[in-house]
Amino acid sequence: MNILYDERVDGALPAVDKPALLQALQAQLPDLDILHAEEDLKPYECDGLSAYRCTPMLVVLPHTLAQVQGVLKLCFERKVPVVARGAGTGLSGGALPLAKGVLLVMARFNKILAIDPAARTARVQPGVRNLAISQAAAPFGLYYAPDPSSQIACSIGGNVAENAGGVHCLKYGLTVHNLLKVEILTVEGECLTLGADSLDAPGFDLLALFTGSEGMLGIITEVTVKLLPKPQVAKVLLAAFDSVAKAGRAVGDIIAAGIIPGGLEMMDNLAIRAAEDFIHAGYPVAAEAILLCELDGVEADVHDDCDRVRTLLEQAGATEVRQARDEVERVKFWAGRKNAFPAVGRISADYYCMDGTIPRRELPHVLQCIAALAHKYDLRVANVFHVGDGNMHPLILFDANQPGELERAEAFGGEILELCVSVGGSITGEHGVGREKINQMCAQFSSDELTLFHAVKAAFDPHGLLNPGKNIPTLHRCAEFGALHVHAGQLPFPDLERF
Amino acid sequence: MNILYDERVDGALPAVDKPALLQALQAQLPDLDILHAEEDLKPYECDGLSAYRCTPMLVVLPHTLAQVQGVLKLCFERKVPVVARGAGTGLSGGALPLAKGVLLVMARFNKILAIDPAARTARVQPGVRNLAISQAAAPFGLYYAPDPSSQIACSIGGNVAENAGGVHCLKYGLTVHNLLKVEILTVEGECLTLGADSLDAPGFDLLALFTGSEGMLGIITEVTVKLLPKPQVAKVLLAAFDSVAKAGRAVGDIIAAGIIPGGLEMMDNLAIRAAEDFIHAGYPVAAEAILLCELDGVEADVHDDCDRVRTLLEQAGATEVRQARDEVERVKFWAGRKNAFPAVGRISADYYCMDGTIPRRELPHVLQCIAALAHKYDLRVANVFHVGDGNMHPLILFDANQPGELERAEAFGGEILELCVSVGGSITGEHGVGREKINQMCAQFSSDELTLFHAVKAAFDPHGLLNPGKNIPTLHRCAEFGALHVHAGQLPFPDLERF
The missing domain is CATH 3.30.43.10 (Uridine Diphospho-n-acetylenolpyruvylglucosamine Reductase, domain 2)
Structure with missing residues (x-):
């Protein structure tokens, strides 16, 4: 490869x-x-x-x-x-x-140091797995809300470094919203505490600055997270649509009605078929799009909201709306979604998972553009979305053993991210920038903004020793990459302007 | 004066x-x-x-x-x-x-630029008053959640600069949690956008860093805030206690039960009596402490939670629990609390409003220490709390026309803040540091931490031209102020150690 x-x-x-x-x-x-x-x-x-x-x-x-x-x-x-x-x-x-x-x-820093059920916090070492925190909190009826798909394996330190999200972050927020405090070592090895156990720390909010900074500002040695009480009940509705535009409209209607689902996910036809073949979740394979909408909270509340959401889905033109009859079917509905990536892996030698966010209203337009790009690059794409918060995960299907396909997939992915920026979105929802999206940062930010990022980086790490070459591109790199900056509203996609 | x-x-x-x-x-x-x-x-x-x-x-x-x-x-x-x-x-x-x-x-920047009911956002100029945003959003059934007591007058730009809170921030968060994007001018007059309309902005989280930075990093020229749907119903319970310790325990029990009240406030006897004399809210004037607990959301949910909270209050030893019979009584219960400051103004020539946060469990201990300090400084103090999130507002009563009283009040206030730090809290909950608490920042942070703050400040403002002398003390000032740093757990209050 x-x-x-x-x-x-x-x-x-x-x-x-x-x-x-x-x-x-x-x-x-x-x-x-x-x-x-x-x-x-x-x-x-x-x-x-x-x-x-x-x-x-x-x-x-x-x-x-x-x-x-x-x-x-x-x-x-x-x-x-x-x-x-x-x-x-x-x-x-x-x-x-x-x-x-x-x-x-940092994997060996894997101890849960304290669970405080009264304060509803957990103090853990950075190598503790995301799911292990919820498991340790379960005896107290508590859990840690952010749930990236990799939660069985990923570590909380990495979650903080990337500001990880998950299916439930529409309602419960990203990692940054569920953190109280981190202990870090500076590049010189000095211990610092960012954040506090209390509501509002004075001075600059370095905890939020640090969260998602991808290892460029310091090394995390301890994390204090907030825990939440487990919702009493959770119900899931599955709705089928004959067009993604209608599904997109339904999403807007649900949010505009003031309902905040625990999870709100969309899959397109290729993703539906791949998942159904793999998991047999009972998905309608003829649908152009499905929505999965989970409502959680206290019994009466969830019951009312289910009725309201069903009505909204039907009004938006759903061809079918099904509520999971029981916990077994609910888990099955989710299993299809959660296994969409490996399911796509079964129908393609390789796939490249993208991660961008867009304003929800741009959904039909962006999907049309992605279809056009798929044609341009001659590669298939399956669309899986945290649609409630506009976080897309297009999966680009390719075969790395075919000469040039990997490079085409990478270029295709890059254009999708730049498309996100051009409609007012961003090049990452929850996966971070890392090395992957460093060029697209040039499209996202102006040179003034990048210069400020570098100045902030230098405040923590004057010699640039922590994770150089990730997250924040040099202006030199952006110049090489070309004038892709679209802040002025100018679209860098002449071949897509017909949409 | x-x-x-x-x-x-x-x-x-x-x-x-x-x-x-x-x-x-x-x-x-x-x-x-x-x-x-x-x-x-x-x-x-x-x-x-x-x-x-x-x-x-x-x-x-x-x-x-x-x-x-x-x-x-x-x-x-x-x-x-x-x-x-x-x-x-x-x-x-x-x-x-x-x-x-x-x-x-920036008061003349007072235009509401856009309300987007579908995206549930408002784009406003920085001089727009906090309450004016909710008023403009009301026709859509939406409102802006953070509600500082000054909301009729204070501007959203100032709210961002100070990361303002309010009675409802236990449930709905501080300003930083209700922001999407700010447009700023740098010290050199360059336009920058911090944050984004989408879920997660890549790069460092400069929006959160900027929020609460007290005018030291740039000038706010536009703010995009999140709007929330108005809760269907809100109910208030008033509980009386014969000791603040019992009231404090009730607070812990409510939070530990997984209930998140819209507001959870405590007043001590002096504050109760002052408010009752002024507003006639029907408060029990013999009580050592009262709690006001508001529950909001959908009807059925609120009804259940009211029953649960009542039981918890009674179990914690409340001598009386009353639920506001109707909207008129609910508003009256809150009027007493919201007018506690002017009410105290009626019984004292001057008062000095403090603002610190403490872990909730430290409440009885901290109130004992404050009583001892009141004795030491020979000044009365009325305690009003956003107790749900441990944010205290002790009001120190004094007469500025009596020689030395202002200085005594200031020294008393300083000791209260240092006390907050010593129990693991912080010197501000929602009012910011400003000039007032600059010396106490030396108690809150180590010299390494302050040095990092200065480095971050310099990344935005290398010549220190924006609001110098506020928020972040120089190390020189801290040295002058004395070795007050208590991070190592050493209490700087020898005369209070008997508690």
């Missing part, structure tokens, strides 16, 4: 004396697990975005704060870049290693 | 050639309203924290973006400090002018 790797970042970094660094680490931190042989480094060459790979110079696996501090201080002295990694499930290459950098794996 | 004014900030600023600056402003911006005569400047010498006053060098009242840009560019060239002001209702002196600075009054 081809590898998409950008030589420029590593190329621009100064040479590192690996044997000397290794020796210094071993001497100063004798208990630290360090991987340095080629075969040991191989498993760490990519994260969940496996099309991008790079073997790290060294991998360190600390299990104490002092070890992380020691690594950071040594790297800072020698000006060696450090890339942090949690569970490695990220989909935008945020934890892609550097050939001239140390990969700092 | 005495004035508490800190000469050090103005003293440290370089001299400004006022006539030359005035001439340049008049020449370059002929349509700009500029106040420069002593008598015209007087009304602007303070904000809502009137104990601190300073006559600004010049006041400008722009009504176009180009004028604001022109003022900023000119001041930037000449390195003249700029202090932004909205409605001037702030309670921490965030808009206190500088004798060597320009006061930039």
Whole structure:
């Protein structure tokens, strides 16, 4: 399989004396697990975005704060870049290693330090898995709301670094909305606390700034999250439509009625058929689009809302509306959606999962543009949406063994993201920018805005040692990438202007 | 009346050639309203924290973006400090002018630019009053949730600058949770957009960083807020207790039960009596504490929650629990609370309103400490709380015409804030730091943390021209103020350690 790797970042970094660094680490931190042989480094060459790979110079696996501090201080002295990694499930290459950098794996920080049911908080180490927090909170009737699809594997530190979302973030918010406090180490190895246990921390809101900063501002060593009481009941409605435009209209009507579903998802025909073939969820395979709408809360409330949503769906032209009869059918309805990605994996050698957000009203227009792009690049696309909050996940189907298909898929994905920006949306919903979308950041932001990002980065990390080459592009890179900035409202898609 | 004014900030600023600056402003911006005569400047010498006053060098009242840009560019060239002001209702002196600075009054930016009922957003200019947004949204069944007590007068720009809260922020969040996007001008007069119309903006979260930054990072020129559907019903319970400890326990029980009230407020005996004398709300004047608990949402849900809360209140030892019979009584219950400040104003020549947050469990301990401090300073104190989120507003009663009382009140207030920090809370809940709490920031943060704040400030404003002397203290000031840092858990209150 081809590898998409950008030589420029590593190329621009100064040479590192690996044997000397290794020796210094071993001497100063004798208990630290360090991987340095080629075969040991191989498993760490990519994260969940496996099309991008790079073997790290060294991998360190600390299990104490002092070890992380020691690594950071040594790297800072020698000006060696450090890339942090949690569970490695990220989909935008945020934890892609550097050939001239140390990969700092935080997976062994996996302890739940405290659950406080009265304050409804959990204090955990960054390597704790997302789902493990909810499991630990379950005996108290509590759970941690953000639920990325990878929640069984992904770590809370990575969730904070990428500001992860999930099916339920329309109602319950992204990671940033469910955090109280993080403890971090600066690039120099100093301990800092961002946020507080109380409502409003004075000074600048560095907690929110840090959340989603993709390992560029510091290393997370502890996280305090908010817990929520489990809803009494959850019901799911499935609605079929003969056009995506009608489904899109129904979404707008539900939101405008003041109903906030726990989850509101859309799938298009190709995604429906793939999921049905795989899971047998009972989806209507002839439908052009389906909506899944989950309502949760107290019994009476959910009952009323189900009735209102059904009426709205029917008024918007649904050809069929079904409420899951029981918990078994509810779980089955969701299983189809949650397995849409692997289901698509069954009908294509490879797929490339995109992640962008758009204003909900732009949905029909954007889907038409994506169909036109699919024609232009001669690749199929299946559309799966967190449609309630306008977060799209088009899956581009390709075969990496066919020469040029990977590159076409990448270019296609890039155009989808730029399309999102051009309609007033953004190039990421919940997967982050990482290495994947760094060029599209040039479309999203003006040079003044990028300059400000760099100034903020420098306030934390003046030498640019933390995860260089991710998240915030250099102005030089943007200039190379071309004048894609569309803030002035000018569409960079001449061949799509007919829509 | 005495004035508490800190000469050090103005003293440290370089001299400004006022006539030359005035001439340049008049020449370059002929349509700009500029106040420069002593008598015209007087009304602007303070904000809502009137104990601190300073006559600004010049006041400008722009009504176009180009004028604001022109003022900023000119001041930037000449390195003249700029202090932004909205409605001037702030309670921490965030808009206190500088004798060597320009006061930039944004009150004329008072247009509601768009209400989008489908997207549930409002796009407004920064001088629009908080309540005016809800009034404009009312025809669509929507409102803007954060409701500071000053909402009839305070401006949304000021709300963003201070990250304002209100009675309902326990359930609906602070300003930062209800914002989508702000347009700002940098210190150099460049336009920037922070945030986006879509769910998650890539790059660093500068919108959250900017919110609550008290005019130190840029000038707000436009704000897009989220609107919420009005709850179907709202019910209020009033519970009386013979001790604040029992009332505090009831609060913990309600929250632990997973109920999130729309508002949850506590008043102590002095506050109850003052409010009852003024408003005749029907409060039990013999009670040591009352709780007001509002539940809002859909009918059935609210009905169930009222029953559950009543049971919890009774179990916690309430001597009486009353539910407002109708809307008239509900409004009366709230009127007593909302007028608690002016009510206290009737029983004391002056009062000083504090604002700190504490973990809820520390409530009885903190109230005991405040009582001891009241004894030490020989001043009365009435306690009014947004108790659901641990946000206290102790009102210190004093008479500014009695020599030394203002200074005693200020010192008392400072000790209350440091007490909040020592129990794991913070020196502000919703009023901001401003000039008022700048010394207490030294207690809240370590020198590493303050250094990072300054670095972030410098990323936006390298010459420190925007609102200098507020929010983030210099390390020099902290050193002067004394070694008050209590992060290490060491209590700086030897005379209170008996509690």
